[in-house]
Amino acid sequence: MRELIDKYKGQGFKMTPQRLAILKYLEGNTSHPTAEDIYKDIRKTYPTVSFATVYNTIETLCKRGDVMEVTIDPGRKHFDPNPAPHHHIICTSCNTIGDVFVDYSSALNLPESIRREYAVSGNHVDFYGICKACRGRKHDLKKT
Amino acid sequence: MRELIDKYKGQGFKMTPQRLAILKYLEGNTSHPTAEDIYKDIRKTYPTVSFATVYNTIETLCKRGDVMEVTIDPGRKHFDPNPAPHHHIICTSCNTIGDVFVDYSSALNLPESIRREYAVSGNHVDFYGICKACRGRKHDLKKT
């Protein structure tokens, strides 16, 4: 807790109870939550919290580089509190998202034609598969 | 034109003028248009076309496997009429999307820990960079 508070102390980040709750929820969280996931959790402690607070706080954290937006789900944004570059694997049955910590930069050679057109700055890989839990299930159980 | 009509003849795909216009717009199109891009173009010929028709037709084409949904832009869906597996490169300045026709499957080795958890079925790489046109510009010109 103290570490979290210290991390954000100073330079115009006003620490409020709501923000602290969001930071605590996100710290070490590998579930790639949506704004709604965060909202629902914070509401347990702060029943009057608004979506605006969740979105505003996420936006601030994204600008600080502490949270990354994950564009995988066509329906809504997911957020990843791990700012270290990494990749994702999505279960095509239940839609849960896992992390892949491998640097593929040297493996992802681009053809000359592309390198002529673009000054390439980064890459991100999405893997698709079926997770263990889903393989052990008869019917798909999409996470809503 | 004839080829297009023949391609879709039979098995319950009713060819309408609007659908033909959408198919013509999409054929060989590498611009990764949004529903709105398609709508605006079709409206030039069919001013009363509705978004529902665009979305319905895209959905039908996606189900047939002739069009792929591209989940790169957090704000809206883009569509790719090239169903062959390939990757994308996004200009972080103007947001335009290019194609990368390289099969990286053998280069994208997953760690044992992931392979234990997932039956992996596919992958997709997003590259990021600045396109030539944007490098020749002083200020960013985001495509809206």
Add this chain to the structure above:
DNA sequence: TATTATAATAGAATCGTTCTAAGTTGAATG
């Protein structure tokens, strides 16, 4: 502890997308 810039809140607004209900039409059939 007074000040003030920043944040929280409720609710309205917006945007992309999906749904609905009614009217229309392509194409299969006689």
Add this chain to the structure above:
DNA sequence: CATTCAACTTAGAACGATTCTATTATAATA
């Protein structure tokens, strides 16, 4: 050809995620 009807088109309503607005509250600071 004319008939039939499932499939399509349409306008507009509905929806869900996100953003905005106006007001009130509060953390940080001096």
